[in-house]
Amino acid sequence: MxxxxxxxxxxxxxxxxxxxxxxxxxxxxxxxxxxxxxxxxxxxxxxxxxxxxxxxxxxxxxxxxxxxxxxxxxxxxxxxxxxxxxxxxxxxxxxxxxxxxxxxxxxxxxxxxxxxxxxxxxxxxxxxxxxxxxxxxxxxxxxxxxxxxxxxxxxxxxxxxxxxxxxxxxxxxxxxxxxxxxxxxxxxxxxxxxxxxxxxxxxxxxxxxxxxxxxxxxxxxxxxxxxxxxxxxxxxxxxxxxxxxxxxxxxxxxxxxxxxxxxxxxxxxxxxxxxxxxxxxxxxxxxxxxxxxxxxIFYEFIKADEFFEENPARLGIGAVEKRINYVMIxxxxxxxxxxxIGDTIQFTSLAPYRIMVSGRIKHFISAFGEHVIAKEVEFAMQEATEKTAARISEFTVAPQITPNGDQLPYHEWFVEFEQEPENMNEFIEILDRSMQEQNSYYFDLIEGSILQKLKVTTIPENGFQKYMKSIGKLGGQNKLPRLSNDRKIADDLEKIKKK
Structure with missing residues (x-):
């Protein structure tokens, strides 16, 4: 030594x-x-x-x-x-x-x-x-x-x-x-x-x-x-x-x-x-x-589902609970x-106080009132890759509100695979089931035939790097948003996919 x-x-x-x-x-x-x-x-x-x-x-x-x-x-x-x-x-x-x-x-x-x-x-x-x-x-x-x-x-x-x-x-x-x-x-x-x-x-x-x-x-x-x-x-x-x-x-x-x-x-x-x-x-x-x-640093916490209300409660450290999504102030x-700062967190422990980052208050999907957050899609992806031996390089999710024909709207997952699952349908089924189990709003929308089950769009090798380069954010401390409530990133990825 x-x-x-x-x-x-x-x-x-x-x-x-x-x-x-x-x-x-x-x-x-x-x-x-x-x-x-x-x-x-x-x-x-x-x-x-x-x-x-x-x-x-x-x-x-x-x-x-x-x-x-x-x-x-x-x-x-x-x-x-x-x-x-x-x-x-x-x-x-x-x-x-x-x-x-x-x-x-x-x-x-x-x-x-x-x-x-x-x-x-x-x-x-x-x-x-x-x-x-x-x-x-x-x-x-x-x-x-x-x-x-x-x-x-x-x-x-x-x-x-x-x-x-x-x-x-x-x-x-x-x-x-x-x-x-x-x-x-x-x-x-x-x-x-x-x-x-x-x-x-x-x-x-x-x-x-x-x-x-x-x-x-x-x-x-x-x-x-x-x-x-x-x-x-x-x-x-x-x-x-x-x-x-x-x-x-x-x-x-x-x-x-x-x-x-x-x-x-x-x-x-x-x-x-x-x-x-x-x-x-x-x-x-x-x-x-x-x-x-x-x-x-003095911390305050506002429940994420109350954040956009008028005068939401601002909680000190002594009033927080586990597994609640908070905006950190x-x-x-x-x-x-x-x-x-725009981040949402959840407490995993109160003695001592430990947290995990659950997403961004502006990065979510709620095109239909589903309130999907980053933590949920990341956990679903983790489950799907572990159970199918797939390996991913990067992914992001966006809503498809106006699909072609008579299709129901859906969530579109853009995924760059390093190793694709042997059975893509099984991979998609695990993703969707995990999302329904985690998010009751999403479950209700699927059950009520407001949404159809999610779809996966594969992105070619280095596709996400090309996207980040195209917007001047390749490398350093730049991060790809995991979720979008619109199609801006999705549309750019579609263009990269077609090249």
């Missing part, structure tokens, strides 16, 4: 103890975070506009601070970006994380000297919790790769601007610098396909032990490795035994990953976003990720207040 791995084990036990101390006192932890947030921001422009001076409880906060998304908070963000200080948080931000906007171009999410360390510490602590639980630490001596955006940053009125993953790349601790891959030069390549090819060349002869990234883009890296070397990833990297991922559910990709690797490897799920690092998997045998209650040390 090396000195580095021995030290990692000692540090892991210390960090695990610290985590347990706040995780076992969740209400007190969140109350302390809340009071600190109000105290530090009461003299900001936002704090003065929203009566922070007289806020002492969550009830006071609800009365004075409405739930907002980025566009509704933009008045304040624009002032910060223009160079003004003390707007949402004292002083100026350290960085702006640039993300894709929907209605008005790019979004600029502030990162402050108080919020930035929480991103770094959470990622580190996820690995340390794994070491503390499993006792495995030898991987710290090998090479590690984190597929991420370019670390090159721009200047925006005296504040650095870039993608979150590129910003975080500047915070790799010194003791991991020699282990880190790829090189800075390769990491700065903007074109994703060129970048992946360069990473393959740099890493194919290295002792890779940890690989991290969004599953769909790591999959592309694995495929290029296999094409270049003719070897399974696990044979190429015999000491690779830990995959760290976030952004999308890994389960639909797991079978293909294990085929590309040639064996099973341990995995750690993360829940990072530009707005905050919200949760990470702290136990290998527990479902869900530990909610980060002590990271400068955050207030943070980056100056985001009553902020709707």
């Amino acid at each position: 090396s000195i580095k791995s021995f030290s990692a084990k000692l540090f892991a036990r210390y960090i695990r103890h610290k985590i347990d101390s706040w995780a076992t006192h969740p209400l007190e932890t969140q109350e302390r975070v809340f009071q600190d947030l109000i105290k530090f921001a009461k003299n900001t422009r936002f704090g003065k506009d929203h009566n922070f001076q007289n806020i002492s409880s969550h009830e006071d906060f609800i009365k004075n601070v409405p739930v907002r998304d980025y566009e509704e908070l933009r008045f304040y963000v624009d002032k910060m970006v223009a160079g003004e200080k003390d707007i949402l948080w004292p002083g100026k931000p350290l960085y702006y994380a640039k993300t894709s906007g929907t209605t008005s171009g790019a979004k600029y999410i502030p990162l402050t000297k108080e919020s930035m360390p929480t991103h770094i510490n959470a990622a580190r602590n996820a690995i340390l919790c794994y070491i503390a639980e499993t006792g495995k630490a030898d991987f710290v001596d090998g090479k590690m790769i984190f597929l991420q955006g370019s670390p090159e940053l721009e200047d925006k009125n005296g504040v650095k601007l870039g993608r979150l993953s590129g910003i975080v790349a500047h915070y790799v601790p010194s003791y991991l610098q020699k282990n880190r891959m790829p090189t800075l030069e390769t990491n700065c390549i903007e074109d994703w396909e060129t970048k992946v090819d360069a990473i393959v060349e740099e890493t194919k002869a290295e002792d890779m032990t940890v690989i991290s990234g969004i599953p769909s883009w790591v999959q592309m890296y694995f495929e290029r490795l296999h094409q270049k070397t003719g070897k399974a990833v696990g044979d190429l990297f015999p000491n690779f035994n830990l995959f760290i991922y976030g952004g999308v559910n890994y389960e639909p990709y797991r079978a293909k990953f294990e085929n590309l690797i040639g064996r099973k490897v341990d995995s750690i799920e993360l829940y990072p976003a530009s707005e905050g690092f919200f949760a990470f998997q702290d136990k290998q045998d527990e479902k869900g990720m530990l909610l980060q209650l002590d990271s400068g 955050i207030s943070t040390t980056a100056g985001l207040w009553g902020y709707n």
